[in-house]
Amino acid sequence: MHRIAVIPGDGIGPEVIEQALLVLDKVSSKFGVRFEYIFIDAGGCAIDKYGVPIRDEDLELVKKCEATLLGAVGGPKWDGLPGNLRPEQALLKLRGGLKVYANLRPAVLYDELKDSSPLKKEIVDRGIDILVVRELIGGMYFGPKGREVKDGDEAAYDTEVYSKSEVRRIAKVAFEAARKRKKKVTSVDKANILESSRLWRETVEEVAKNYPDVELSHMYVDNASMQLVKDPSQFDVILTSNMFGDILSDEASMIVGSIGMLASASLGEGKIGLYEPIHGTAPDIAGQDLANPIATILSAAMMLRYSFNMEDAAKAIENAVKIALKEGYRTRDIYTENCKLVGTKQMGKIICENI
Amino acid sequence: MHRIAVIPGDGIGPEVIEQALLVLDKVSSKFGVRFEYIFIDAGGCAIDKYGVPIRDEDLELVKKCEATLLGAVGGPKWDGLPGNLRPEQALLKLRGGLKVYANLRPAVLYDELKDSSPLKKEIVDRGIDILVVRELIGGMYFGPKGREVKDGDEAAYDTEVYSKSEVRRIAKVAFEAARKRKKKVTSVDKANILESSRLWRETVEEVAKNYPDVELSHMYVDNASMQLVKDPSQFDVILTSNMFGDILSDEASMIVGSIGMLASASLGEGKIGLYEPIHGTAPDIAGQDLANPIATILSAAMMLRYSFNMEDAAKAIENAVKIALKEGYRTRDIYTENCKLVGTKQMGKIICENI
Numbered sequence A, B: 001m002h003r004i005a006v007i008p009g010d011g012i013g014p015e016v017i018e019q020a021l022l023v024l025d026k027v028s029s030k031f032g033v034r035f036e037y038i039f040i041d042a043g044g045c046a047i048d049k050y051g052v053p054i055r056d057e058d059l060e061l062v063k064k065c066e067a068t069l070l071g072a073v074g075g076p077k078w079d080g081l082p083g084n085l086r087p088e089q090a091l092l093k094l095r096g097g098l099k100v101y102a103n104l105r106p107a108v109l110y111d112e113l114k115d116s117s118p119l120k121k122e123i124v125d126r127g128i129d130i131l132v133v134r135e136l137i138g139g140m141y142f143g144p145k146g147r148e149v150k151d152g153d154e155a156a157y158d159t160e161v162y163s164k165s166e167v168r169r170i171a172k173v174a175f176e177a178a179r180k181r182k183k184k185v186t187s188v189d190k191a192n193i194l195e196s197s198r199l200w201r202e203t204v205e206e207v208a209k210n211y212p213d214v215e216l217s218h219m220y221v222d223n224a225s226m227q228l229v230k231d232p233s234q235f236d237v238i239l240t241s242n243m244f245g246d247i248l249s250d251e252a253s254m255i256v257g258s259i260g261m262l263a264s265a266s267l268g269e270g271k272i273g274l275y276e277p278i279h280g281t282a283p284d285i286a287g288q289d290l291a292n293p294i295a296t297i298l299s300a301a302m303m304l305r306y307s308f309n310m311e312d313a314a315k316a317i318e319n320a321v322k323i324a325l326k327e328g329y330r331t332r333d334i335y336t337e338n339c340k341l342v343g344t345k346q347m348g349k350i351i352c353e354n355i
Ligand SMILES: CC(C)[C@H](C(=O)O)[C@@H](O)C(=O)O
Pocket: A074, A088, A091, A246, B192, B193, B222
């Protein structure tokens, strides 16, 4: 029996989570394994209910589960609130509380979805299969921040800070992942300006010594943002900080055509993990059966793989998604001419049937 | 008579500067104005000659000029040096020393170069004409930075810090620029996480009150990096911090096809300005008459416009560049089938003739 904390969240969150749970139910019966779901409120809905993005007792509950499956949190409704009361704080509390320092964001171009990429055919034809390994519980997101007034001029600051041990553990994750892929790590920093980047680069170099079979290169973040558009096929694993990873993983997800397809896993030391789609809450289409549930379904697959060691079941889900695409089923966000347009529920159902 | 500090720098810097000076000579005779050039060593070449990226006395000389025209600085040769001895330090010293807080980076798609964009035809057909207004002498680039050891674990930090007065002056530049364009400012920040971004957003809102004719919207930086690829036509003026501006302006320059075409102006309170192409030193093609001089030539045009009030002369240069493109002349970086391939010198010559 596996115990899973389920956080539907806001906007389209509950709809896409519903489909992912149906897929897990199917896996449960097919693979003879039981899942227990503990539903937790977090994000805007928790603010509305309890006045906080996530209650401490709920965070404790989450910590006791083997894994967490999250939809999405946030929305314009809560944008005016002060920093510590925003829905996004729930994400930070979950990430920090679960100590999941390694955020894995695969950006893969599906053959069937080539036409949805904003990039030219000659570029996407070279293929895109990137794994962004983003540090998730350090840097500017968690460093000291505040305000101060000097000579009547108010100022605010955030601190980008990384220690060697923090860089070492995330670098290891990147090198280990590269070993199972094309054996190439591109570490992205701004070492020509930032002291934290220089420490990052030195430390990555040190870790690299233990992985002589993996090719390491360094790239400045400004250049990386260009290269991702110019020739994404050059990348295998991109290793980077929390802030740069936020920007680059979103860019990477856009070039493969649809953010509605992309899953993510956030891992720590043990088997615990936080799994969520990369997309947001999309309030404009919430509750209309329009959202693409695939990113969340693939996040559930990552959960089976990384937290429960169920590689076969993970593959079965991934395969079921591929079949649905091959058969021409598309939600609105990935729809192109001559395909079969389906809603959130029907897409979930089709994927379940393919398992 | 106008006194210009000329900093050729490293790599292709001297070649592209040479052509820009020939263009200025032509403007000089056509428009009956005299330019005096003060040549200054900065970057890697200054490190080789004097052991520092730029000498203090040279920085003083630059400050006494009305404007500075810079090629590019840096290269792998000097990458191993400690932070304060890198060629890039010359750039920071120049920017900080001249107090040029507003970096204007236009990213314009030329009709003739549409094929060089990595984006799909249907996207570029909507047009790209973005002005990135990047804060240039604040944020993580100039904030407190350093190292410290805690429990045997070395850490390094950089501080992203902005005061209201810093945000106010750069926001004004963006709104003023938008008034002369499509009257739209997109302010990019990470206000859901960073305190400095929240102060940024508040202050931009305040400044916006004085520009009721300009439409203001806010966008998170991760979303901006996606939207630039998805639909760049939605942007007019992008207003952002030093670090985010570094990343987004490079991305913007890539989507218009060639970074070899893009100029930049860095302005302060008075008429003083620092003008430079956006591209780097491209050591791999240096000294081979392969570099595209257009970005530097267009930077010279920006200098005439902003520092010398010579709008007609600026337009004459910009027009001369357009004619050269229309006639099919291309350096290697922007070459497509059926065009006429030319080198750095010939491109410069053709543009001079068109003035
Ligand atoms: C919602 C936001 C706080 C979050 C982040 O910046 O990490 C999101 O953009 C992400 O990438 O998961």
